Amino acid sequence: MTNAAWVFPGQGSQAIGMGTDLATVALAQGRFAEAEATLGWSVLDVVQDTDDKVSNTLYTQPCLYVIESILVDLLKEQGHQPAVVAGHSLGEYVALYAAEVFDFATGLTLVQRRAELMAQASDGMMAALLGFDADELAAKIEATPGVVLANDNNPGQVVISGTPEAVTTVMEGMKAKRAVKLNVSGAFHSPLMADAAATFQAVLEPISFATAQVPVLSNVDPTPATDGSVLKQRLVQQMTGSVRWREITLALPELGIDTVVEVGPGNVLTGLTKRTCKELALVNVGNLEQVASAG
Known part of the structure; x- marks a missing residue:
């Protein structure tokens, strides 16, 4: 996976039971405990709730962030590194974590606040x-x-x-x-999210964004960037801006990428990639077995 782009799915990829197999691994146990201390609730309890609690925006976004971040850590533990990263909507936060722009706890705090603001957006x-x-x-x-x-x-x-x-x-x-x-609470990625975006910008303001260790392709601007201040500004724009995923996918071959690794539950992004860039090899890493078979 030397010339691999790691891509991270967002809301809509969640599923009951996702990530539960990770709980057998010490690294993941530590992350789940850290997440519970921050969130005030258990990710593992939510994803196993048979009433599909995990599909409530308040829970979906933190659960996806925690599980996808654990998968990143496990892949890196095996010696894998991405050449470039990108995430679809919520997934962009995991991409920034994977690029070491901020630590796990910082990302989770941002995602929790984002989820609260988006869950409150009932217009649209x-x-x-x-x-x-x-x-x-x-x-x-x-x-x-x-x-x-x-x-x-x-x-x-x-x-x-x-x-x-x-x-x-x-x-x-x-x-x-x-x-x-779509079964969502508001008009996400539109100007109707302007109030929520303004509130969130104030949350982002004091957070320090480090230089990314690998280029990040952002939702609102699919050109590769590593500068922390640029990546932060793009994140501010993300809540009201369009997710330009087609352009992100088309940019990958031009950056020398030959493989797309979807890190997270499901296969939404590899499915989209298949229709946009048929020449890219596709790998899915959504559970322990797939982490092990990633080489």
Whole structure:
């Protein structure tokens, strides 16, 4: 995995039972205990709750951050290192942790506050569109005030975000193979998150961001960066800005990357990569068995 990009999934990749096998490893036990002291609740208890508590934004984001960070630590313990990192929305925090921009505890504190602010954002709506004409969608968004392109995932899959009226107008006015309303509390990655973003900027302000040990491709700017102040500013913009995942994926071969390693539960990002850059080799590391088989 010498020329590997490590990528980290965000909300939507969570699953009941994720990460429970990690609890047999001493390193992970320490992380779970540290997380419980910070959060005031147990990640392992939440992910095993049969009522799908893990899909509540308040819990989803910290759980994903903790589990993906543990997987990073285990891969590094085996001697693996990424050549570049990127994370989808919440996953960008794990990417910054993997690049040693901040420590585990700092990242978890930020993620917990982010999750609280996003869970409180009750205005707005998001919807996923699959199989559509990109020019037609761009024109429709342009002509409809109150809606933006929130996630540009790959050429055939995007997420739009905005007021319920505007999102519904675009959904109903587009020819798409599939249009699905997302089960989220607010219009994430849109201007409707401006108040939450302003509050979060004040939380970020005093936090020191170190120089990244490997280049980071950010959601709002897919060009590689290592400067801590640049990476912090991009994170400030992330809550209201679009997730430019398609551009991140397209940038990887140009950076000499030949393998994409999705570190976290599920295979959402490797699935998106497969449709955007067929030449990239794909690896999934979401559990202990996959950590061991990573070489």
